[in-house]
Amino acid sequence: MINKDENKPIYKQLVDEILEDIKQGRLNPEDKLPTERELAERLGISRGTVKKAYKELADNGVIEVIQGSGSYIHNSAIMTGNEKRMAAIELLDSLLDTLEDWNFSVPEILNLMNISIAKREGENGGLRVAVIDCNAESLEIFKKQLLYIPDISISAFLVETILLDDNPQALLSSYDLILTTTTHYEQVAEHIGEKKNILVKVAVAPSRDTIVNISRLDPSASVGIFCRTNKFAQIITDQLAYFLPKLKSVSTHFENTLSVEADSMLLGQYDAIVINPDSILLEQRVTDGLLEQYIAKGGKVIPFHYLIDNGSLIYLEERITAVLRETHPGQGTDLPR
Structure with missing residues (x-):
């Protein structure tokens, strides 16, 4: 049209x-x-x-x-x-x-074309990537964020799992690339020995929508954080303090200790809630319209999208193209820049 x-x-x-x-x-x-x-x-x-x-x-x-x-x-x-x-x-x-x-830059377009060409040319088991971070919520977000990459297989590891393993090189031996955040890069790099050469450092930050929604909250609002782990709750708390320093009332609740009935009572205490994007509260079949009722009464719901930033994604795509050329000859033909 x-x-x-x-x-x-x-x-x-x-x-x-x-x-x-x-x-x-x-x-x-x-x-x-x-x-x-x-x-x-x-x-x-x-x-x-x-x-x-x-x-x-x-x-x-x-x-x-x-x-x-x-x-x-x-x-x-x-x-x-x-x-x-x-x-x-x-x-x-x-x-x-x-x-x-759609605001893709030339380097981004070239990376995506290289990856797509590699998929068409390849007859292989795909790319195996290990993602390492300190909390389950972030790991799930990163896994979903990277699913646009063709034929990728992603495994998630908590930092503690890697640091406490007696032989992390063996644990990570089957992976083509290993990702971790800037916060944990030095720790992980020191512990995985020769596997450091396939370790990729990525920067992470709240999405633009998350920042906008947090910034629009009234500083006098009461805010509840609903998530699974203390570390993700701390990330949310830190970001709330950064983008809304005058916010007075913030409380944290952990989903694995809650029932739907308890949730219903807790939600009513808050003007807004910040939740992880995979929160059980977003599952209609489990919560029986709990959030819809909360929103209808004026409550605000902010999914906290904590994502690999765009610059890191571009670099990661370049590393993926390089790996495809090295490990699967004939794939990932590098287009001229």
């Missing part, structure tokens, strides 16, 4: 729409397109805009303009190699426009 409020030029939108119709089979080789006047009237745009779109499609070999007859979808079955390349560039341009609209 043409969107006149979009930043992308209307003729480019029309080009993309016709290319998508071809891709989805709604337009077939040798189908005749509407005249410039007909299409302009149908879409409520200028005839010159349609003419510009048709010219770009014709210049790239997507349509044929036959004088006195009209414009037709080119028969790709007889496209020359050069025509196919021109059409491919057009498709890639359209994809890049979309990714840039």
Whole structure:
């Protein structure tokens, strides 16, 4: 659909729409397109805009303009190699426009393309990654955050598990990469010996939405923290103090000690609650609409998303591409920057 409020030029939108119709089979080789006047009237745009779109499609070999007859979808079955390349560039341009609209940087796009190409080329058991941190909530968040990476297998370890193990090198021997946070990097690096060469340090921080929602709280509000571990509760407490230093009333409750009935009584004590994104309170089948009732009465619910930051993700993607090239020859072809 043409969107006149979009930043992308209307003729480019029309080009993309016709290319998508071809891709989805709604337009077939040798189908005749509407005249410039007909299409302009149908879409409520200028005839010159349609003419510009048709010219770009014709210049790239997507349509044929036959004088006195009209414009037709080119028969790709007889496209020359050069025509196919021109059409491919057009498709890639359209994809890049979309990714840039989603605020992906060039390095991010290159990393994602490398990883995607590696997936297509590879016939392997996938990438094995170990994630190490001090609390169960963060580990679950990191695991979910990394699931966009194709064929990745993620195992989570508490820092204590690694530090107390007599032979952590053996414990981590089957992994291609090991991730830990800046807080625990030095500890872990010192303890895992030669495995340090595959250890990746990542910075973590609350998501933008989490920060905004916390900052909007009234300092006079009573706030309850609901989570599973004391360490995650402390992370939330520290962030509340940083972004809302005048907040007066904060209490912590641990989910594994609560029943639905107890939760119901506790929620009523607070103007807002901060919970981990995998909280049992978010499970409708368990809580029987408890949060919905709380929100309906004016309560605020803030899931605390504690994520690997964007810079660390870009670096991690680069490391993944390098690992794929080293351990699975022929994969992860590095695209030029």
